[in-house]
Structure formats: structure tokens, C-alpha cells
Amino acid sequence: MTSDQVLTNGALRAGAQLGLTHAELAQVLHLDAQAISAMEAGIEPLRADTPPGQRAITLIKILHALAVNVGLDEETAKRWMASHNTALAGTPASLMQTDEGLGAVLAYLQRAEAPQGA
Numbered sequence: 001m002t003s004d005q006v007l008t009n010g011a012l013r014a015g016a017q018l019g020l021t022h023a024e025l026a027q028v029l030h031l032d033a034q035a036i037s038a039m040e041a042g043i044e045p046l047r048a049d050t051p052p053g054q055r056a057i058t059l060i061k062i063l064h065a066l067a068v069n070v071g072l073d074e075e076t077a078k079r080w081m082a083s084h085n086t087a088l089a090g091t092p093a094s095l096m097q098t099d100e101g102l103g104a105v106l107a108y109l110q111r112a113e114a115p116q117g118a
Contacts, residue, residue, distance in 0.1 A: 004045035004053075011046060011056035012039060014063040019078030020093060027097040029055050058102050065109035 001009075015025035022036045029035075029052045038044035046053045063077075070076045081093045088095055088108055095101030 002045070004047050005042070007048055007053060007056055007060075008039050008042075008045040010060045012036075014056075014060045017063055017074050017077060018059075018066070018081050018093070019074075020081070024093060024097070028059060028102065055099070055102060058106055059096070062096070062102075062106050062109060065106065065113055068113040069109060 011025075011029065015022075015028070020028065022033055026033050026036050029046075031052050035044060035052075039046065046056050048054070048057065066077050066080065070080060082091060084091055085108070088104060090101070092105045096105055
């Protein structure tokens with residue numbers, strides 16, 4: 001398996017574990033629904049050196065940071081993604097559709113996982 005295939009599989013898995021529909025995943029990665037279908041079929045993998053590939057890496061980091069904060073419970077992660085977050089002033093799943101929102105969600109989760117008093 002190539003690094004592009006690993007990234008593609010990781011992005012698809014992260015999207016599913018975070019409860020993102022294919023349409024939402026496409027919006028997060030700034031792709032169209034056909035590209036997501038091609039990714040699933042193994043026809044068109046993501047490349048890390050492209051903007052969608054970089055967004056996929058951030059998405060995978062978000063899944064990891066959320067797992068650190070809430071554990072590996074997929075249902076809890078999905079609820080968190082779909083719930084309004086006062087600190088973020090929005091729903092994480094919606095915010096992640098922009099580059100700024102994707103970065104803000106990651107930064108928020110990384111701050112939350114930092115040890116208190118550090």
C-alpha cells in the first residue's frame with residue numbers, strides 16, 4: 001500500500017468515525033462527491049502534497065485528538081461533532097467545512113488534550 005492509499009483510507013475512516021456523511025467529507029476535503037466515491041473505489045487516492053491531502057491530514061489529527069479527549073467511543077465522537085460548541089461558536093462538523101474552521105477545531109482539541117497546569 002502506498003502512502004497515498006494510507007492517507008486516503010485514513011481520511012475515509014476518520015470521516016466515518018466522526019459521523020461525517022460523504023457530502024460532508026467532500027466539503028471538508030474541498031472535493032466533490034464523485035471524488036469521494038473514486039477514493040472509496042481505490043481509483044483516485046489523495047496525495048499529501050495537495051490541499052485536499054493536507055485537509056485530510058488535519059481531519060485525521062482531529063480524530064486522534066478527539067479520541068485522546070473522549071476515548072475511542074465512536075458514538076461520543078459523533079455526538080461531539082454534531083453538537084454546538086460554545087467555545088468554537090458552532091458545530092464542529094459544520095465549522096470543518098472551511099480551512100479556518102478545520103484549523104480551529106484541531107487547535108481546540110489539542111488545547112483540551114494538553115495537561116492542565118503545563
